[in-house]
Amino acid sequence: MIKYHPSDALLQAHVAGELPLSMSIAVSAHCEMCQVCQDKVHKMNAAFAQETLEAEACTETDLCEFNFDSMLEDIMSKPTAPQEVTPDAMVEVNGEQYKLPKAFRHQLQDSWSGIGKVNRMRFDTAENKARASLLHIGAGGEIPAHTHKGQEITLLLSGDFCDEYNEYHPGDFIVMSSEHEHSPRTNSGCLCYTVVDAPLYFTKGITKLLNPIGELIY
Amino acid sequence: MEAKEQSMQAQEQKQLIMRVAQHRDRQAFGALFKLFSPKIRAFGVQRLGQQGLAMDLLQETMTTVWTKAHLFNADKGAVSTWVFTIMRNQCFDMLRKVQHNREDAFGDDIWPLFEDVESGDGMSDHKMSDKLLENMDKLPPLQRQIVQGVYLQELSQQELAERLGIPIGTVKSRLRLGLEKLRSYLEKHHD
Numbered sequence: 001m002i003k004y005h006p007s008d009a010l011l012q013a014h015v016a017g018e019l020p021l022s023m024s025i026a027v028s029a030h031c032e033m034c035q036v037c038q039d040k041v042h043k044m045n046a047a048f049a050q051e052t053l054e055a056e057a058c059t060e061t062d063l064c065e066f067n068f069d070s071m072l073e074d075i076m077s078k079p080t081a082p083q084e085v086t087p088d089a090m091v092e093v094n095g096e097q098y099k100l101p102k103a104f105r106h107q108l109q110d111s112w113s114g115i116g117k118v119n120r121m122r123f124d125t126a127e128n129k130a131r132a133s134l135l136h137i138g139a140g141g142e143i144p145a146h147t148h149k150g151q152e153i154t155l156l157l158s159g160d161f162c163d164e165y166n167e168y169h170p171g172d173f174i175v176m177s178s179e180h181e182h183s184p185r186t187n188s189g190c191l192c193y194t195v196v197d198a199p200l201y202f203t204k205g206i207t208k209l210l211n212p213i214g215e216l217i218y
Numbered sequence: 219m220e221a222k223e224q225s226m227q228a229q230e231q232k233q234l235i236m237r238v239a240q241h242r243d244r245q246a247f248g249a250l251f252k253l254f255s256p257k258i259r260a261f262g263v264q265r266l267g268q269q270g271l272a273m274d275l276l277q278e279t280m281t282t283v284w285t286k287a288h289l290f291n292a293d294k295g296a297v298s299t300w301v302f303t304i305m306r307n308q309c310f311d312m313l314r315k316v317q318h319n320r321e322d323a324f325g326d327d328i329w330p331l332f333e334d335v336e337s338g339d340g341m342s343d344h345k346m347s348d349k350l351l352e353n354m355d356k357l358p359p360l361q362r363q364i365v366q367g368v369y370l371q372e373l374s375q376q377e378l379a380e381r382l383g384i385p386i387g388t389v390k391s392r393l394r395l396g397l398e399k400l401r402s403y404l405e406k407h408h409d
Contacts (some may be wrong), residue, residue, distance in 0.1 A: 017265075021314065039322055045295075045302070050299075052255075054224070077243075080286070104327075126320050
């Protein structure tokens with residue numbers, strides 16, 4: 001049972017197409033896993049479309065300045081497009097295969113890199129700050145206690161994990177702000193998608209020395 | 219706007235898109251174009267900040283409407299929702315290009331336009347007719363004309379012969395050839 005969802009404001013921004021790629025992937029993937037948010041987004045989409053495209057009857061003056069006939073001719077000279085069959089988004093890590101939500105289809109280009117039980121696949125989103133990655137933690141694995149300089153979003157795709165605050169299940173959409181310090185660990189292993197605004201800061205004893213690892217892990 | 223008026227508008231738009239889907243009806247497409255183009259341009263100017271890019275958005279969006287009208291599924295939502303989805307997805311990809319100089323097309327992965335085609339044998343009637351419509355365009359023009367006349371416009375073979383000024387025997391043989399070809403396309407698709 002999914003307990004953590006994106007806020008309505010975030011869903012609305014997603015529907016409007018206002019989020020960056022890294023966040024759009026997170027929200028889209030959550031919605032594919034979560035019927036509640038899927039229904040919400042479906043309604044928001046219809047309402048926003050109505051608002052955007054059907055506000056009032058079109059005013060002729062808008063069309064006068066440009067000759068649309070040539071554009072229309074050009075468009076209507078095109079043949080019908082076939083229905084595309086899009087492949088599933090499959091990913092393999094540590095000998096296990098996972099089928100991921102559709103939003104990941106074209107993102108799984110890179111290879112995994114790992115330290116101990118933690119494996120990461122960084123996505124090249126071309127966004128300046130945000131780092132988007134798939135993170136796989138093997139059974140019994142743990143990430144040292146850390147805080148975030150910015151906001152961290154975690155979407156649990158498979159398996160389980162818990163931290164000082166809660167236990168999480170597949171589909172849970174977890175938002176951590178810079179005040180939260182947490183050390184996630186997993187019993188059976190997990191695969192998640194994370195978006196981090198800025199590098200992590202480790203806060204506990206020896207792991208303070210490992211601060212650069214934050215950048216490597218996420 | 220009254221809800222009743224809205225649903226009438228939606229109904230009209232659905233009729234228009236069906237005419238484009240089934241008959242490549244140019245007049246119906248022109249009506250849809252006139253209906254949506256000012257809004258798409260306004261959205262483009264607001265998001266992309268340039269008239270030129272807004273025109274690109276308009277052209278790309280309406281091209282998809284024209285080339286994929288036969289894939290539109292009225293059970294999944296209104297025409298305006300579908301057109302908006304195409305426009306928003308296209309705009310998302312264009313913004314990525316403007317802001318990050320990336321030529322990628324991820325919009326349709328994030329907000330899927332259509333239900334996925336199921337693999338395997340479980341092809342529903344609806345999907346089957348989609349497939350038929352899509353393959354019909356691959357037929358040679360003379361055969362396509364007859365197959366469309368009989369199955370989409372529901373004309374009799376006699377009516378078609380009269381309209382086209384050809385013997386009924388020619389209608390029959392073109393129909394037979396057309397249907398055989400269609401079947402071979404579909405069988406190939408199943409392999």
